[in-house]
Amino acid sequence: MNETLKRIAVLTSGGDSPGMNAAVRAVVRSSMFYGLECFVVYQGYQGLIDGNFEKFTARSVNNIINKGGTILRSARSLEFRTPEGRKKAFANLQNNQIDALVVIGGDGSFTGAMIFQEEFKFPVIGIPGTIDNDIFGTQYTLGYDTAINTVVEVIDKIRDTASSHNRLFFVEVMGRDAGHIALNSGIGAGAEEILIPEENRGLEQLLESLKNSEKSGKSSSIVVVAEGDKTGKNVFELASYVEQNLPYYEVRVSVLGHMQRGGAPSCFDRVLASRMGVHAVESLKSGKSNVMVGVMNDQMQLTPLEKAIKGKSEINQNLLRVTDILSI
Ligand code: ATP
Numbered sequence: 174m175n176e177t178l179k180r181i182a183v184l185t186s187g188g189d190s191p192g193m194n195a196a197v198r199a200v201v202r203s204s205m206f207y208g209l210e211c212f213v214v215y216q217g218y219q220g221l222i223d224g225n226f227e228k229f230t231a232r233s234v235n236n237i238i239n240k241g242g243t244i245l246r247s248a249r250s251l252e253f254r255t256p257e258g259r260k261k262a263f264a265n266l267q268n269n270q271i272d273a274l275v276v277i278g279g280d281g282s283f284t285g286a287m288i289f290q291e292e293f294k295f296p297v298i299g300i301p302g303t304i305d306n307d308i309f310g311t312q313y314t315l316g317y318d319t320a321i322n323t324v325v326e327v328i329d330k331i332r333d334t335a336s337s338h339n340r341l342f343f344v345e346v347m348g349r350d351a352g353h354i355a356l357n358s359g360i361g362a363g364a365e366e367i368l369i370p371e372e373n374r375g376l377e378q379l380l381e382s383l384k385n386s387e388k389s390g391k392s393s394s395i396v397v398v399a400e401g402d403k404t405g406k407n408v409f410e411l412a413s414y415v416e417q418n419l420p421y422y423e424v425r426v427s428v429l430g431h432m433q434r435g436g437a438p439s440c441f442d443r444v445l446a447s448r449m450g451v452h453a454v455e456s457l458k459s460g461k462s463n464v465m466v467g468v469m470n471d472q473m474q475l476t477p478l479e480k481a482i483k484g485k486s487e488i489n490q491n492l493l494r495v496t497d498i499l500s501i
Contacts, residue, residue, distance in 0.1 A: 217249075299464070315438075316434070365386050
């Protein structure tokens with residue numbers, strides 16, 4: 174037990190994701206529940222450096238569980254990457270008599286948290302908030318479920334217009350290094366092909382599959398492409414490559430972009446955020462630090478930040494097989 178723990182601070186950092194607010198609410202309210210004080214820090218690590226703190230109560234987080242983005246705002250802080258910046262951050266935490274910090278963010282934010290913890294022996298705990306689902310030590314990150322539901326909804330609409338005109342659509346979704354969004358939303362939306370960074374099956378296979386789709390009498394085809402796919406062509410180049418090789422296709426491209434990050438969190442993300450927030454505070458109370466809260470097989474678990482940052486979150490290979498079977 175950490176008997177000296179009296180005051181916790183919480184911040185959101187890096188890219189925003191739906192569910193961050195629900196996690197802030199959970200950290201604030203579980204702090205109150207356990208008789209701790211809770212401060213929020215605005216604008217991520219930059220707010221730590223600038224002393225942008227506010228004391229919250231249980232009522233400060235009314236009606237935020239349903240809101241997308243982050244009410245604490247986020248920032249990419251260059252200053253926090255420097256020892257001088259981190260010294261200022263530490264001084265501000267000390268001045269506000271804060272004993273531990275909860276960081277809601279992605280692997281960059283966790284790298285900052287780990288370095289900070291090592292330099293000042295300051296207790297930190299991470300909550301994975303990123304739509305990419307690319308963090309080792311948790312089956313789900315906050316915002317991922319909302320994002321794939323957003324993508325499926327949009328692809329459903331694209332499908333309506335695609336089938337009315339007998340078109341082939343390439344839909345680019347987020348995922349520079351990880352194909353979770355593409356793979357799961359692609360299956361959910363009944364995509365004919367899914368291109369992800371983890372597996373490059375080559376352009377010949379893509380053409381073959383699209384030829385088969387045409388032969389089998391499909392009225393539309395959708396190819397979901399993760400930003401970081403390894404075909405060596407961007408989504409527009411892919412579209413013209415297919416048009417050149419399969420001239421009977423009328424090809425269109427849709428790049429979904431930032432809309433994938435926005436919107437109200439799904440029920441799944443709200444529940445996940447609530448569980449992670451409670452578990453983060455309880456873990457700090459029991460003396461844990463330098464770890465990330467995650468969920469595995471529906472059980473909360475802690476992973477050292479270093480492992481969470483360096484480990485690789487693997488895609489489920491079985492999902493690729495499912496796509497192949499179902500896209501005949
Ligand atoms: P996302 O996955 O959405 O990009 P992220 O948490 O990985 O989220 P980053 O911009 O990589 O986002 O990191 C957020 C912040 O964490 C940075 O702006 C910086 O302040 C801090 N940070 C990242 N890497 C380091 C580092 N090596 N040293 C110190 N601070 C860092």
